[in-house]
Amino acid sequence: MQNARTPLESQGRANSRRPLRRVPNTSLKDQVGGVYYMRRDQVGFLQRMIETHGDIVRIRLLGIKMIMINNPDYFERVLVRNHENYDKTTFLFRAVEPILRGGLIGNVGGEPWRRQRRIMQPSFHQPKVAGFAENMTDETGQMLRRWDDRYQPGDVVNISTELGQLAMRIVFRSLFGAHVGSRGDSIEEMFLEANHIVGNFFRFPFPPLSWPIPPYRRLNAIIRTMDGYVSDVIDKRIGSDEVHHDLLTALMNAVDEETGTGMTPLQLHREVLNIIIGGYETTSNSVAWLVYLIGQHPEVQARLHAEVDDVLGGRVPAFDDLPKLKYTRMIIDETLRLYTPAWQTMRRSIEEDEMGGYHIPAKADLYLNMYTLHRHPDYWPDATRFDPERFSPEQIAQRPRHAYIPFASGPRNCIGKHFALTELTLILAMIAQAYRVEIPEESQDVEIEPLITMHPKGGIHARMERR
Numbered sequence: 001m002q003n004a005r006t007p008l009e010s011q012g013r014a015n016s017r018r019p020l021r022r023v024p025n026t027s028l029k030d031q032v033g034g035v036y037y038m039r040r041d042q043v044g045f046l047q048r049m050i051e052t053h054g055d056i057v058r059i060r061l062l063g064i065k066m067i068m069i070n071n072p073d074y075f076e077r078v079l080v081r082n083h084e085n086y087d088k089t090t091f092l093f094r095a096v097e098p099i100l101r102g103g104l105i106g107n108v109g110g111e112p113w114r115r116q117r118r119i120m121q122p123s124f125h126q127p128k129v130a131g132f133a134e135n136m137t138d139e140t141g142q143m144l145r146r147w148d149d150r151y152q153p154g155d156v157v158n159i160s161t162e163l164g165q166l167a168m169r170i171v172f173r174s175l176f177g178a179h180v181g182s183r184g185d186s187i188e189e190m191f192l193e194a195n196h197i198v199g200n201f202f203r204f205p206f207p208p209l210s211w212p213i214p215p216y217r218r219l220n221a222i223i224r225t226m227d228g229y230v231s232d233v234i235d236k237r238i239g240s241d242e243v244h245h246d247l248l249t250a251l252m253n254a255v256d257e258e259t260g261t262g263m264t265p266l267q268l269h270r271e272v273l274n275i276i277i278g279g280y281e282t283t284s285n286s287v288a289w290l291v292y293l294i295g296q297h298p299e300v301q302a303r304l305h306a307e308v309d310d311v312l313g314g315r316v317p318a319f320d321d322l323p324k325l326k327y328t329r330m331i332i333d334e335t336l337r338l339y340t341p342a343w344q345t346m347r348r349s350i351e352e353d354e355m356g357g358y359h360i361p362a363k364a365d366l367y368l369n370m371y372t373l374h375r376h377p378d379y380w381p382d383a384t385r386f387d388p389e390r391f392s393p394e395q396i397a398q399r400p401r402h403a404y405i406p407f408a409s410g411p412r413n414c415i416g417k418h419f420a421l422t423e424l425t426l427i428l429a430m431i432a433q434a435y436r437v438e439i440p441e442e443s444q445d446v447e448i449e450p451l452i453t454m455h456p457k458g459g460i461h462a463r464m465e466r467r
């Protein structure tokens with residue numbers, strides 16, 4: 001009888017002469033001190049690990065072992081080529097489980113995830129997103145008019161707050177066809193608070209989130225409030241005959257083509273929350289970083305102004321203008337490289353695997369950090385410099401595709417990618433049409449605040465001059 005083949009043998013490894021290498025370990029000092037260093041400077045510590053050990057290294061945090069990878073080929077292996085072998089039963093997703101609860105973002109994987117994605121995917125296809133473009137430009141137009149009334153020439157504005165409100169309004173209006181109104185501000189504050197609590201937990205995962213200490217009790221209260229808000233909207237909608245043209249209606253009517261069944265109200269509730277969570281902070285941080293970077297680079301801003309003036313000639317942009325706003329898109333890509341909002345994720349190997357000659361054991365936790373990947377010196381010369389030219393077609397063609405993955409890659413990539421890129425392009429184009437941005441001297445050096453999403457610490461303060 002033939003012996004059972006190991007997963008690596010069935011991939012042809014059995015014929016390879018090269019023995020697989022063991023993934024290098026960090027030093028004992030970094031294993032013991034990892035949690036302390038992470039708490040002080042999470043990104044700095046992880047970057048140091050990569051610089052010291054190369055593109056793959058074992059790290060350990062409070063006894064939790066992880067393999068950190070930082071190479072486009074390894075990312076491609078995990079997310080695309082052998083994606084079936086990796087799921088989300090990891091520490092990071094267990095940490096956010098009380099918030100995400102089986103919605104698409106934290107769904108472990110396998111058939112339950114595939115079914116959910118099949119049901120939801122059509123609601124995020126380009127033609128549907130095109131239908132939301134008007135929400136985006138209308139809300140942005142309202143924000144700009146408020147700025148005109150509220151600010152005097154030369155005023156320095158904390159634009160993070162303003163742009164947070166804008167992103168919140170856009171996601172709520174697209175989902176529910178409704179204006180968030182005054183509840184929007186408190187929801188936004190709750191988001192920030194929840195982000196701090198969970199972000200701190202990830203940096204120092206003790207005590208467990210189930211312990212009834214004040215920040216975790218607050219987290220539970222926030223979750224209950226958000227649940228209440230979403231339930232109100234869904235309940236009202238279920239009991240109403242009115243016709244709506246929003247994402248919620250699309251999701252309520254969506255069915256899995258393979259089985260002909262749709263979502264239960266509970267699942268719908270979870271997915272709506274996941275869309276708010278996935279779609280709000282990521283875009284609000286991105287626009288804040290966008291304004292910061294164009295404000296710091298007048299030559300980039302001048303080219304942006306020239307493009308929007310040329311393409312739009314003063315009118316409000318529409319979905320069809322997007323392909324013509326090429327330089328605007330290059331600025332967005334470069335911003336999502338430098339300050340990638342969803343900057344870390346994890347996967348767990350189901351069976352053993354191999355990457356670049358290294359052995360990945362079964363049931364290993366893999367840590368994927370897009371912030372360090374997007375600053376990898378082999379693919380991004382002078383990586384900290386802001387340079388939208390990196391996204392010219394010629395330069396893109398010279399890089400491995402997986403050197404740049406702000407929306408992840410493969411079947412579990414971001415379902416809201418088109419939505420986000422449409423939103424970012426329309427907002428940036430409209431701000432550029434109306435304002436010239438300058439970052440005052442005292443606000444030049446904004447630090448990153450790596451929470452669950454990548455925040456600008458203290459917000460972005462900008463001087464907005466009407467053009």
Ligand code: HEM
Nearest residue numbers: 104105278279282283342345406407408412414415416420
């Ligand atoms: C700049 C904005 C955005 C960025 C950078 C971003 C990034 C990402 C990334 C990296 C993932 C994969 C996470 C992982 O594998 O662990 C993801 C997943 C997801 N995103 Fe986004 N996202 C953005 C905007 C949005 C928007 C606007 C929505 C909804 C309207 C959204 C909804 C989701 C959902 C539901 C998932 C889970 C998909 C699945 O697992 O099948 N995101 N996003």
